[in-house]
Amino acid sequence: MDPYIKRIKDLSKRLDPQVLAEVEEVFVDKHCSKGTFLLKPGQTSTAHLLIRKGIARKYFVHKDREITTEIYFHDDVAVSLDSYIMQKPADVYIEALTDLEVTVIDYRRFYQMKNKYPEVMLIDKMFIEYYAVWFEQKLCEFRTLDASERYAKLMEKEPDIARFLPVTIVASYLNISLETLSRIRSKLT
Amino acid sequence: MDPYIKRIKDLSKRLDPQVLAEVEEVFVDKHCSKGTFLLKPGQTSTAHLLIRKGIARKYFVHKDREITTEIYFHDDVAVSLDSYIMQKPADVYIEALTDLEVTVIDYRRFYQMKNKYPEVMLIDKMFIEYYAVWFEQKLCEFRTLDASERYAKLMEKEPDIARFLPVTIVASYLNISLETLSRIRSKLT
DNA sequence: GCGGTAATTTGATGTAAGTCAAATAATAGC
């Protein structure tokens, strides 16, 4: 697991038990079946979704083509950052690729927690920080790596994506055509 | 100005005068002459740099090529997010492209302010949020727009960059070769 | 098992944009 994510987790666990109990009241567990949309363009995001089990993805449609921007596994948090922060309608889909077990963290109630307990605000801030750094890294990868290098990086950093998902989705995540991905893979064997 | 930046500014101004005074003690004004580096790879960032006057840029070197990732004008904040958040050595340069007047915001002292006043922490958090959303948008542009579309977007959103900076820098910011940028421009006239 | 659909691979061809190289144009120093 990423060391920064680990720090966030450790901090969460070390919250005052009283505070932790109160925070956890905000969490609601939910089941989503495969193919369901957790968010659609036009809807304003009202919750973070902690994926407890299964796989989900975020994507948007550009020129009749689905572009996958994030893929979520166990312990990942699915959210349209844009819609959450700016409190405006999303322009992305969040889709359950398998049956999911998710924990819903309602913004309104979590917001109250943040204002009541600065340590909760800190954890939320660290989460955003992680997101920002992750985006910056991705941006750097797009600027410097070609198709096969991006694939190599994916295999190194997020091998589960290549392992569990169909070429179509992996290719759109790497921003290459599925044919090119297929060719890259065949060269490696 | 971006509406979210405006919100951050308004909030800053509306801080309790007592708090504001204390925060401003942390700010130190400084002059940097053209060509100076405010940060170099290997150094760990110890301060945010608010540009009061002049132009600066952030870039990194990849395969003997300078890749400009951010350009700062009046009221922008120059910082290696990565180095700041992870508190690790930076891998980017921050360079004064003109003579600069900057306000240095020391992390250590600002950190104390954040812990003392939750409203200061909130402002810092909003700044990071803005950064994250900005990165996400850039990422989306790289995924969906070709060279001339990226240039068009630049002219629409950050025209000053194209106006005040040499082709070399603008091209590396758009992640295209300077020759291509020159050709795009000549086609538009 | 078999037929039908969807996913993946393979091949042929097109193109946006990179690279290399040379020609202008702009800028600064003296």
Added chain:
DNA sequence: GCTATTATTTGACTTACATCAAATTACCGC
């Protein structure tokens, strides 16, 4: 002013990757 240097433009050529199309393979439901 003129030269030296640097920045920008223009041209010829190359290449990584997309697109289109067809072939193969995998995956279902019955």
